Amino acid sequence: xxxxxxxxxxxxxxxxxxxxxxxxxxxxxxxxxxxxxxxxxxxxxxxxxxxxxxxxxxxxxxxxxxxxxxxxxxxxxxxxxxxxxxxxxxxxxxxxxxxxxxxxxxxxxxxxxxxxxxxxxxxxxxxxxxxxxxxxxxxxx
Amino acid sequence: xxxxxxxxxxxxxxxxxxxxxxxxxxxxxxxxxxxxxxxxxxxxxxxxxxxxxxxxxxxxxxxxxxxxxxxxxxxxxxxxxxxxxxxxxxxxxxxxxxxxxxxxxxxxxxxxxxxxxxxxxxxxxxxxxxxxxxxxxxxxx
DNA sequence: CTTGACCTTAGAGTATACTCTAAGGTGCAT
DNA sequence: ATGCACCTTAGAGTATACTCTAAGGTCAAG
Numbered sequence: 001x002x003x004x005x006x007x008x009x010x011x012x013x014x015x016x017x018x019x020x021x022x023x024x025x026x027x028x029x030x031x032x033x034x035x036x037x038x039x040x041x042x043x044x045x046x047x048x049x050x051x052x053x054x055x056x057x058x059x060x061x062x063x064x065x066x067x068x069x070x071x072x073x074x075x076x077x078x079x080x081x082x083x084x085x086x087x088x089x090x091x092x093x094x095x096x097x098x099x100x101x102x103x104x105x106x107x108x109x110x111x112x113x114x115x116x117x118x119x120x121x122x123x124x125x126x127x128x129x130x131x132x133x134x135x136x137x138x139x140x141x
Numbered sequence: 142x143x144x145x146x147x148x149x150x151x152x153x154x155x156x157x158x159x160x161x162x163x164x165x166x167x168x169x170x171x172x173x174x175x176x177x178x179x180x181x182x183x184x185x186x187x188x189x190x191x192x193x194x195x196x197x198x199x200x201x202x203x204x205x206x207x208x209x210x211x212x213x214x215x216x217x218x219x220x221x222x223x224x225x226x227x228x229x230x231x232x233x234x235x236x237x238x239x240x241x242x243x244x245x246x247x248x249x250x251x252x253x254x255x256x257x258x259x260x261x262x263x264x265x266x267x268x269x270x271x272x273x274x275x276x277x278x279x280x281x282x
Numbered sequence: 283c284t285t286g287a288c289c290t291t292a293g294a295g296t297a298t299a300c301t302c303t304a305a306g307g308t309g310c311a312t
Numbered sequence: 313a314t315g316c317a318c319c320t321t322a323g324a325g326t327a328t329a330c331t332c333t334a335a336g337g338t339c340a341a342g
């Protein structure tokens with residue numbers, strides 16, 4: 001199965017054919033060639049390339065960033081440092097998002113802790129009070 | 142300043158006029174009326190409503206969910222429990238996102254820890270190795 | 283020779299939350 | 313009367329990553 005059409009590649013790499021074509025528009029992947037009738041033909045390396053994309057995505061890289069990772073991979077001049085820097089930047093990004101979500105979760109939890117729940121009328125609800133109160137000022141975003 | 146036009150409301154509540162109009166299309170807010178010439182007119186309550194939306198957003202609620210929170214607020218039959226349930230669901234969501242990001246960050250960190258960095262050629266880079274390797278299987282998404 | 287699974291393209295739709303553009307009307311001051 | 317800041321609408325654009333539709337061509341099996 002070293003030569004395959006888009007459907008086989010899709011199945012082998014766990015994405016949809018549409019996704020492969022979409023990646024092609026982003027220059028993330030190119031078919032090795034075409035059949036006489038115009039069908040895309042891929043080799044085994046294409047499966048690795050889709051796998052690379054999927055794994056990068058699972059680590060939080062955007063498709064636009066993956067373009068750059070793939071260039072790195074085939075670059076003659078790039079060093080480990082380049083990849084490490086991208087990785088560290090992504091760690092920082094993840095860390096920031098975690099902190100942001102934690103602040104959110106903590107705020108929600110302290111509101112939840114104050115709320116009696118049950119059949120109390122909403123006029124007594126500290127959560128709605130917080131949301132609607134006009135005096136307290138808030139941090140944006 | 143109990144009566145105001147959209148620009149004043151926007152300034153008073155910290156959003157753009159476009160955003161106010163956009164919220165109107167989502168039925169999140171409605172002007173109290175219109176001037177003879179067709180200008181939207183708002184009252185003080187509108188500022189509170191935008192504030193409500195902004196605070197809800199800062200807690201992670203989507204605009205579509207905020208529609209429902211606002212309905213809750215004006216409902217006669219709703220109880221504290223309703224609000225508490227929505228809050229708890231949102232906490233769970235935040236928690237899941239935090240866990241997801243932590244897994245991502247941990248994976249990135251263990252890759253970074255293995256990478257020598259510096260001027261090492263990329264053929265030696267364990268990060269790229271991981272991304273490109275065809276044998277190891279991965280967890281999706 | 284027809285059926286069915288597969289492939290092709292261009293282009294639109296989905297979700298989220300805006301943001302901007304164009305073309306034009308309003309209202310107050312100078 | 314003219315300039316300016318403000319307002320109006322409909323509709324398109326932004327970002328991300330697909331996903332789907334329509335209309336049609338290809339190819340092997342029965």
